[in-house]
Amino acid sequence: MTTVLTGRELRKSFGRTQALRGANVSVSGGEILAVMGPSGSGKSTLLHCLGGVLRPDSGEVAFGEVRLDRLADRERSRLRRTSFGFVFQFGQLVPELPVLENIALPLLLEGRARRAALAEAAEWAARLGLDGLWDRLPAELSGGQVQLAAIARALVARPRVVFADEPTGALDSVAADEVMELLVDTVRDHDAAMIIVTHEPRVAAFADRTLIVRDGLDVQPVGAR
Amino acid sequence: MNAVVLGLRFAVAGGREGLARWALTAFGVGVGVALLLLCLTGQSALQGRADRSAWRDSTPATPATAPDPALWLAVSDHYAGEPLFRLHVAALGSRPPVPPGLDRLPAAGEVAVSPALRRLIEAIPRDQLGARFPGRITATVGPAALAHPDQLIAIVGHTPEKLRELTGAKEVRGIQTGPPGDYAFTAAARLLLVFGALLLLIPVVVFIVMVTRIAAIRREQRFAVMRLAGATRVQAAVMAAAETGLGAVTGAVLGLPAYLVARPVVAAHLTHGGARFFDADVSDPPGLMALVLAGVPLLAMATTVVSLQVTPLGLGARPPRRRPPRAWRVLPPTAGVAGLFLAPALAGADPDQPYLAFVALIMVGAVIAGPWICLVAARALARAGRAAGTLMAARRVAGDPRGAFRGVSGVVLAAFVVMFAAGLARPEPGGDFYGELRAGVVEIFVDRQPAERLAPLMGANTVVIRSGGWSSVVSCAELVRVVNASCPLPASVRERGLGPYATIGVMSARLLESGPTGLPVRALYVTTDGTVAAEERVRTRAALLMPRAIVNSRRDTVLQESRLQAELGTYARLAAWFVTLVAGCSLTVAVVAGLIERRRPFALLRATGVRLGELRRVVLLETALPLAISVAMGAVLGSTASYAVATAGRDPWSPPGLDVTAGLAGSALAALAITMVALPLMDLATRYDAVRFE
Numbered sequence: 037m038t039t040v041l042t043g044r045e046l047r048k049s050f051g052r053t054q055a056l057r058g059a060n061v062s063v064s065g066g067e068i069l070a071v072m073g074p075s076g077s078g079k080s081t082l083l084h085c086l087g088g089v090l091r092p093d094s095g096e097v098a099f100g101e102v103r104l105d106r107l108a109d110r111e112r113s114r115l116r117r118t119s120f121g122f123v124f125q126f127g128q129l130v131p132e133l134p135v136l137e138n139i140a141l142p143l144l145l146e147g148r149a150r151r152a153a154l155a156e157a158a159e160w161a162a163r164l165g166l167d168g169l170w171d172r173l174p175a176e177l178s179g180g181q182v183q184l185a186a187i188a189r190a191l192v193a194r195p196r197v198v199f200a201d202e203p204t205g206a207l208d209s210v211a212a213d214e215v216m217e218l219l220v221d222t223v224r225d226h227d228a229a230m231i232i233v234t235h236e237p238r239v240a241a242f243a244d245r246t247l248i249v250r251d252g253l254d255v256q257p258v259g260a261r
Numbered sequence: 262m263n264a265v266v267l268g269l270r271f272a273v274a275g276g277r278e279g280l281a282r283w284a285l286t287a288f289g290v291g292v293g294v295a296l297l298l299l300c301l302t303g304q305s306a307l308q309g310r311a312d313r314s315a316w317r318d319s320t321p322a323t324p325a326t327a328p329d330p331a332l333w334l335a336v337s338d339h340y341a342g343e344p345l346f347r348l349h350v351a352a353l354g355s356r357p358p359v360p361p362g363l364d365r366l367p368a369a370g371e372v373a374v375s376p377a378l379r380r381l382i383e384a385i386p387r388d389q390l391g392a393r394f395p396g397r398i399t400a401t402v403g404p405a406a407l408a409h410p411d412q413l414i415a416i417v418g419h420t421p422e423k424l425r426e427l428t429g430a431k432e433v434r435g436i437q438t439g440p441p442g443d444y445a446f447t448a449a450a451r452l453l454l455v456f457g458a459l460l461l462l463i464p465v466v467v468f469i470v471m472v473t474r475i476a477a478i479r480r481e482q483r484f485a486v487m488r489l490a491g492a493t494r495v496q497a498a499v500m501a502a503a504e505t506g507l508g509a510v511t512g513a514v515l516g517l518p519a520y521l522v523a524r525p526v527v528a529a530h531l532t533h534g535g536a537r538f539f540d541a542d543v544s545d546p547p548g549l550m551a552l553v554l555a556g557v558p559l560l561a562m563a564t565t566v567v568s569l570q571v572t573p574l575g576l577g578a579r580p581p582r583r584r585p586p587r588a589w590r591v592l593p594p595t596a597g598v599a600g601l602f603l604a605p606a607l608a609g610a611d612p613d614q615p616y617l618a619f620v621a622l623i624m625v626g627a628v629i630a631g632p633w634i635c636l637v638a639a640r641a642l643a644r645a646g647r648a649a650g651t652l653m654a655a656r657r658v659a660g661d662p663r664g665a666f667r668g669v670s671g672v673v674l675a676a677f678v679v680m681f682a683a684g685l686a687r688p689e690p691g692g693d694f695y696g697e698l699r700a701g702v703v704e705i706f707v708d709r710q711p712a713e714r715l716a717p718l719m720g721a722n723t724v725v726i727r728s729g730g731w732s733s734v735v736s737c738a739e740l741v742r743v744v745n746a747s748c749p750l751p752a753s754v755r756e757r758g759l760g761p762y763a764t765i766g767v768m769s770a771r772l773l774e775s776g777p778t779g780l781p782v783r784a785l786y787v788t789t790d791g792t793v794a795a796e797e798r799v800r801t802r803a804a805l806l807m808p809r810a811i812v813n814s815r816r817d818t819v820l821q822e823s824r825l826q827a828e829l830g831t832y833a834r835l836a837a838w839f840v841t842l843v844a845g846c847s848l849t850v851a852v853v854a855g856l857i858e859r860r861r862p863f864a865l866l867r868a869t870g871v872r873l874g875e876l877r878r879v880v881l882l883e884t885a886l887p888l889a890i891s892v893a894m895g896a897v898l899g900s901t902a903s904y905a906v907a908t909a910g911r912d913p914w915s916p917p918g919l920d921v922t923a924g925l926a927g928s929a930l931a932a933l934a935i936t937m938v939a940l941p942l943m944d945l946a947t948r949y950d951a952v953r954f955e
Binding site for chain 2: 084089109110113114115116117118122124128129130131132133141142144145146147189193
C-alpha cells in the first residue's frame with residue numbers, strides 16, 4: 037500500500053502547553069488507523085495538524101507530494117474541500133441547512149452546480165440510510181442520524197483521507213456500532229484512508245492499526261487487526 | 262450555490278435567533294442611516310443659509326452684474342435682540358444691480374421687507390420699529406434672499422442725493438454670490454458637523470457589533486463547520502457579510518423613509534442661531550444620500566467581517582484569554598486634563614489649538630481608560646460584595662472588561678460633552694457682570710455726527726462718552742450710570758480696563774474727575790426703563806436721525822448668548838440622550854446574548870435552588886456597573902475640563918446645574934430601563950429543559 041499522508045516530528049504548542057512534542061505518523065491508502073491516548077495527550081491536535089486544520093509549529097505533514105505545513109490557508113481549505121473529509125463528535129452540521137444541502141456543502145463550496153451537487157448528495161444520503169430525511173433540519177434528527185449525515189458529507193467529495201475525531205462520542209453503544217460499521221464500510225468501499233481519534237477500544241477495534249499517543253509523542257503501534 | 266446565497270440562507274433560516282439578528286441589524290442600520298442623513302443635512306442647510314446671505318456682503322469690489330451702479334449702505338440693526346439687516350439703496354441708472362428675492366430695486370420712498378419683518382411692523386407701534394424704514398412698503402423680500410424664514414430684512418429706497426448725505430454709502434455694481442460673511446459656513450464648521458455625525462454613528466456601530474454577538478457561539482460554530490468543510494476565510498467572510506447584509510439593506514430601506522419623515526420635523530423645530538430652517542434646506546443632495554444608503558450597510562457588513570474570527574475548529578481554537586487591561590490606560594485622559602490646566606502657558610499663535618488637542622485627548626483617553634476602570638471597579642466589588650449574585654456579576658465584568666465597556670463607550674463621550682458644555686456655559690446669561698451695560702441702557706455710536714443731529718437724543722437720561730483719541734473719555738460717575746461698576750474703580754480696572762463683558766464703547770474708558778467737554782462725541786448711552794418698547798423707541802429715533810449708527814443694548818448680546826447656550830445645550834442633550842438610548846439598546850442586546858450564552862449554567866443554578874430574582878440581579882448588575890462607571894467618568898472628566906478651560910480664560914465657573922446632572926442620570930436610568938425588557942427572557946431561558954444535554 038502507498039503512503040498517502042505522513043506526519044514527521046510534529047510539534048505544536050498552545051501558549052505554554054506543548055500538545056505535540058515530535059509526533060510521527062503515517063497512513064496508507066485504504067488503511068484505517070486509530071489514534072488512542074488519554075485526555076490531553078495531543079491526539080486531537082495530531083489529527084488537526086494532519087488534516088490541515090492547524091499548522092504545526094515545526095515538523096512536516098506530507099500529503100503525497102504536497103507539504104501541507106507549507107500551504108497557505110486558502111490552499112489548505114481547498115484540500116479540505118476536495119481531498120479530505122471530517123467527522124467530528126459535535127456540531128458538525130450547519131443548523132440552518134437541511135440534511136441534503138449539509139451533505140452537498142463541500143461540492144457547493146467548490147462551485148459545483150447546485151443540481152449536480154444535490155444529486156450526488158442524494159446518492160450518499162441513500163447509501164447511508166438517510167432516505168426521507170433530506171428536507172429535515174439537523175435539529176429534527178437523532179444523534180445517530182446527525183452522525184450519518186456528517187459521514188455522508190465527509191465522503192461526498194470522494195476524499196482520499198477521512199479524519200474522524202471521536203465520531204461516536206455522543207452516541208449510545210448500539211448506535212455507535214451501527215455508525216462505525218457504516219463509516220468503515222463506506223470508507224473501505226471508497227478505498228480511502230481514515231484516521232480515527234478515539235478513547236474507546238471498541239471503536240479502535242474497527243481499525244487496521246492503532247497508534248497510542250502519550251504526552252504529545254507517538255508510541256509504537258499496539259497491534260494490527 | 263455561492264457564498265452570498267449561503268449567507269442569505271443563514272439570514273432567513275436562522276430561526277428565532279436569526280430573525281432577531283435580522284430585525285436588530287435592520288433597526289441599527291435604519292437608525293444609523295436616518296441619523297447620518299439628518300446630521301449631514303446640517304451641511305446643506307448651513308450652506309444654503311450661507312449662499313443666500315452672500316448678497317448682503319456686496320461691496321464696490323464685487324464684480325459687476327448689472328449695467329448701472331447703485332448706492333448701497335448696509336446697517337446691522339436689532340429689534341428686541343433679534344438681528345435686523347437694514348439696507349439703504351438708491352439706483353444710479355435704469356438697470357442697477359438687484360438683490361435676490363426682489364424684481365427691482367426699491368425706488369425712493371419704497372421699502373421692501375421680509376415676511377417676518379412685515380408681520381412685526383404690522384403688530385408693533387410704528388415709533389418702535391416701522392418708523393426706521395421711511396417710505397411705503399411696496400414689496401416682499403423673497404426666500405432667495407433670506408437665510409431663514411424668520412429673518413428680519415428691510416431694503417429702503419432713497420434718492421441718490423439723500424443717500425449720499427449719509428456717510429458710508431458706497432457705489433455697488435454687482436451682487437455678491439460668495440464668499441459669504443455673517444453666515445459664512447467655514448471649513449471648520451463643516452468638519453465639526455461631519456465629526457459630530459461620525460461621533461453619533463459610533464454607538465450605532467457598537468450596537469451592530471453587539472447584534473452580531475447574539476447567539477455568537479452557535480454562529481461561530483456554524484462558520485467553523487463551513488471552514489472545516491473547506492470554505493476559505495474569504496468565503497466565510499462573504500457569508501457573514503451577506504447574512505448581515507440582508508438586515509443592513511432592510512435597515513437602509515427603512516432608514517430612508519424615517520429620514521424623510523423626520524426632515525420637516527427637524528426643519529420646523531430645531532433651531533440654529535435662533536432660527537428655523539427652510540424645509541428645502543434640510544435635505545441632502547442625491548449623491549450624498551446614495552453614498553449614505555450604500556455606505557452604512559457596507560459599514561455594518563465590514564464590522565461583521567472584522568469581528569468574525571473563525572477557524573475550522575471554531576471556538577475551541579480561540580487564542581488564550583486576553584491579558585487584562587493595564588493601569589497605563591489612565592495616562593491619556595490624565596495627560597489631557599493636566600494639559601488643559603497647563604494650556605495657557607503652551608498657547609502659541611493659535612490660542613485655541615492646545616485646548617482642542619487636549620480635549621480630544623481626554624475624549625479618546627476616556628474610551629481607552631474605560632476598560633481598566635471597569636476592571637478595577639469590578640474587582641473591588643467582588644472583594645466587597647457578599648451576595649453570590651454580586652460576586653458573579655463582578656467576576657464576569659472583571660473577566661471581560663473590554664466587552665463590558667464596549668457597549669457603553671459612547672456614553673462616556675456623551676456624558677463628557679454634556680458636562681463640558683454645561684460647565685463652560687455662562688452661569689446666568691444676562692446676569693449683572695462687572696463692566697457690562699446695565700439693563701435698559703441703549704448704546705449709540707455716533708462718531709463724527711454734528712451736534713444738532715444728536716440733540717433729540719440728549720437729555721437727563723443720556724450719558725455722553727467723548728472721544729479722546731484711541732480711548733473713550735468719561736467721568737466715573739457718568740460711567741457707572743450705564744455699566745455695572747461703582748466708583749471709585751479699583752486700580753486693577755483702571756490699568757486693565759473693565760473686563761471681558763464691557764462693550765467696545767467703554768472697554769478702554771479713560772476716566773476724568775468730571776464730565777469732559779469740548780471733545781467730539783463718540784457714543785451716547787440712553788437709559789430706559791428696560792422694557793422692549795422703551796429700548797426700541799430709542800433705537801428707532803436713532804435710526805431715523807443717523808441711519809448708519811451702530812446701536813447696541815444688553816438685550817442683543819444676552820439674547821444671542823442665551824440662545825447659543827440653549828442651542829448648544831439642546832444639541833448636547835439630544836446627542837447624549839440619543840447616544841445613551843442607543844447604548845441602552847446595545848446593552849439589551851448584550852443581555853440577550855449573555856442569556857443565550859449562559860442558558861445552561863443559569864438553568865443549572867436555578868435547578869440547584871438559586872432564585873430567579875437573584876439571577877436577574879446578576880444580569881442587572883453586570884449592565885449597571887459599566888453604565889454607571891461611564892456616566893461618572895464622563896461627568897467628572899467633563900466638569901474638570903470645563904473648569905480648567907474656564908479658569909484659564911479667567912471666566913467664572915460654576916459646576917453644572919442640577920438639571921444637567923439629573924438629565925444625564927435620567928438618560929442613564931432610561932438606558933438601564935431599556936435593558937429590563939430583556940429580563941423576562943431569563944425565566945424562559947433558564948427553565949429545566951435547558952439543563953438537558955441531549
